[in-house]
Amino acid sequence: MSNTIKVSVWRGQTEGAFEDFEVPRQPSQTVLDVITYIQRNIDPTLSYRFACRVGVCGSCAMTVNGRPRWTCRTHVDKVATDGTLQVSPLRNLEVVKDLACDMTEFFNKMNRAEGKFHPTKSRDDDFDMVLPDDPKRKQASQGIECIGCGVCYAACDVVEWNKDYLGPAALNRAWTLVNDVRDGGNAERIAAVSGDGGCHACHSQQGCVEHCPKHISPTHSIAGLKRAVAKSALKGIFGGDD
Amino acid sequence: MKPRGHRNHAHYWAFVLHRVSGLLLALFIPVHFYVLGMAIESATRLDGFLSWTNTPLVKLAETMLVVLLAAHLTGGLRLMALEFFGTRESSKTAVAIGTGIALVVGLTFLLNVR
Ligand code: SF4
Ligand code: SF4
Numbered sequence: 001m002s003n004t005i006k007v008s009v010w011r012g013q014t015e016g017a018f019e020d021f022e023v024p025r026q027p028s029q030t031v032l033d034v035i036t037y038i039q040r041n042i043d044p045t046l047s048y049r050f051a052c053r054v055g056v057c058g059s060c061a062m063t064v065n066g067r068p069r070w071t072c073r074t075h076v077d078k079v080a081t082d083g084t085l086q087v088s089p090l091r092n093l094e095v096v097k098d099l100a101c102d103m104t105e106f107f108n109k110m111n112r113a114e115g116k117f118h119p120t121k122s123r124d125d126d127f128d129m130v131l132p133d134d135p136k137r138k139q140a141s142q143g144i145e146c147i148g149c150g151v152c153y154a155a156c157d158v159v160e161w162n163k164d165y166l167g168p169a170a171l172n173r174a175w176t177l178v179n180d181v182r183d184g185g186n187a188e189r190i191a192a193v194s195g196d197g198g199c200h201a202c203h204s205q206q207g208c209v210e211h212c213p214k215h216i217s218p219t220h221s222i223a224g225l226k227r228a229v230a231k232s233a234l235k236g237i238f239g240g241d242d
Numbered sequence: 243m244k245p246r247g248h249r250n251h252a253h254y255w256a257f258v259l260h261r262v263s264g265l266l267l268a269l270f271i272p273v274h275f276y277v278l279g280m281a282i283e284s285a286t287r288l289d290g291f292l293s294w295t296n297t298p299l300v301k302l303a304e305t306m307l308v309v310l311l312a313a314h315l316t317g318g319l320r321l322m323a324l325e326f327f328g329t330r331e332s333s334k335t336a337v338a339i340g341t342g343i344a345l346v347v348g349l350t351f352l353l354n355v356r
């Protein structure tokens with residue numbers, strides 16, 4: 001292990017340039033450690049975002065050597081195979097400054113996909129029973145660990161091609177709620193995810209799956225939504241109970 | 243600033259293969275119908291054409307075509323397994339198997355040409 005590492009860091013907004021830094025190497029150093037070192041010891045004007053440092057809050061995602069990653073849990077050893085790092089903001093989002101992106105659109109799309117809970121009961125009602133091995137519960141479990149980091153959103157080509165595409169995280173969130181028996185918003189949700197920028201825009205390329213740090217498969221959640229939309233369309237034509 | 247590293251994975255290449263094979267096959271369809279049309283119009287022209295297809299280069303092109311067909315077919319089956327049945331397990335293995343089958347089918351075709 002050499003004593004320092006060369007780091008190119010994006011400075012500016014959409015217009016800008018990479019600036020090179022030399023940072024001392026430490027054992028078990030993460031990419032976030034490197035960025036923090038630069039800000040604390042070399043250039044205090046460097047802007048970036050983080051909070052928990054342990055992979056819970058989802059605020060530290062950046063593009064590291066060409067791939068979107070959560071920087072607090074990405075070890076330098078693993079990604080700087082040739083001893084250099086290039087760090088830039090996430091793709092597909094407006095840059096606020098340097099490494100900080102504007103996440104507004106990303107979270108707005110969660111709302112637009114009806115990725116919010118529609119309660120059906122009041123405090124006077126009894127609890128719903130959700131058994132751990134219920135098939136719907138199992139489907140939901142595969143998607144609920146999302147930390148909203150935006151890595152999948154940055155990895156998705158359809159997001160880049162189609163500005164209205166709701167994106168992997170929002171659709172994954174919608175799918176977990178489709179499988180939530182306590183939720184009463186499925187009619188709105190199915191309508192919300194079946195439009196132009198909805199689940200059918202997904203090409204199943206699985207860039208999202210490849211990069212999601214929580215090992216979620218938005219692709220499969222989106223496939224689930226496609227089936228749910230088809231089912232509800234068939235019900236619309238032939239009738240049936242819901 | 244357009245980092246492209248995020249595209250370098252099996253499913254992306256499977257997507258590219260599926261698109262490209264689909265496009266090339268679509269381009270081939272008019273040619274296919276043209277030859278079929280020949281069969282209706284004039285047997286001698288068709289025979290002439292068929293003897294041209296016996297040249298090695300055309301045979302090779304035909305083999306490519308068979309590979310493209312097989313690749314598009316297995317790619318489509320893989321996608322349908324994912325989308326209709328939500329198959330999760332070994333989806334990269336499925337990409338490999340699909341590509342493998344396509345190549346084997348192509349090779350079988352090549353070995354069977356006289
Ligand atoms: S599988 Fe769908 S959501 Fe995921 S990266 Fe590809 S197009 Fe985007
Ligand atoms: S699905 Fe994965 S990559 Fe996408 S926002 Fe959630 S945790 Fe991040």
Ligand code: FES
Pocket residue numbers: 050051052053054055056057058059060061070071072073
């Ligand atoms: S800082 Fe919270 S997930 Fe990285």
